[in-house]
Amino acid sequence: MAETVDARGLSCPQPVILTRTALQKTSGGEVIVVVDTMTQVHNCTRAAEKLGWQASYADKGEAFELTLRK
């Protein structure tokens, strides 16, 4: 079961801080980040890629689900 980070509704840069904290806890695998704006999709993607993870996202209507893999 992939770890899920719920960062919906949080101001900059809290979604990024939560994402980095989750990624730094593990050496690899899959982490799901749920955000509610494209801004945070881009921000969290950039933070994840900087740590060597790959990102893809899906629009779930009220929120975006970002899947991070390494």
Next chain:
Amino acid sequence: MKNPRDFFASRVGIIVVGLVLGGLAATLQWKGNPGNMGICMACFTRDIAGALGLHRAGVVQYLRPEIPACCLGAFLAALAFREFRPRTGSAPVVRFVLGMFAMIGALVFLGCPWRAVLRLAGGDANAILGIVGLAVGIAIGVQFLKMGFSLGRSYPTRTLAGLAMPFVMVVLLLLAIFYPQFGAEGKAALFRSTKGPGALAAPIVLSILVGLIIGFLAQRTRFCTVGGIRDVVLMRDFHLLSGVAAFLVAAFVMNLIYRQFHAGFEGQPAAHNTHWLNFAGMRLAGLSFTLAGGCPGRQVFLCGEGDGDAAVFVFGMLTGAAVAHNFVMVGAAANAAYIVVIGLIVVGVIGFMGREKLALAR
């Protein structure tokens, strides 16, 4: 599943937009806006407060169309790219207070972070103290964020709530265009400076057009002056800062071309050289903006996306501008020294009390 890529989110995208924004700002000054004030979210909001009669500083009263145009440009971008998402509920009253102190701090320095960069691009060496203060304030804010500071979540709300601020901005824009008098001139709103920086303005059509373009592009790229420094301090991410650097370079080059570059500490337009106040004012502003999640421009653009909390922050800025002038706390004025200390204490208390029990970062 999609890969989150688009031009505006790329490094090249934000640099190009930073260059465009810097060039446009210098051009607004060339066409009549006050010195090193092509665009300033703090000064222009303060001028709007004056036009509405919220303060009595006769030299800074003009309903600047750039601010509403910026918000509406962002609103159009948000609509066009399906990013208009009405949301609110993240400690609005605290954001109001942060907006007030961010504005008060910025007005001690005499400019928001955008203008700090423009002042530097125009040769105003006092801006260095302001930018250092801004960076220190942001660094303090980052420490609070690392300790788990949060204003809590916002939640989706109804369309009506998201449209409220764009509607207010439409009204402000119409007032700016038609400039109606609601009573005897000089005694009733709208007020309009006849001398001082408030009397200096680019042609209104240009101001509106540039405001719309800035709002549109900044919404797409998430251009943020405070975020630029914050992300470097937080995680050595230079993405947003590269946009701000491009903004500085473009404004500097255009200032040289327009012959509006004058280096030095003395005789700078709308500036003072009480160094510690330039530093302390922007330190207060930097901390306040960081805790609220972004620079004043970003807050205005977020209003266009339907962010009700950003709207409350902007109303806080408007109020802060009125308070700053009414209580003689602007620039190096008598009470500025007190308010930068009081403000740092108040915003510091907000920072400490806003920490969540869970540490969010190592």
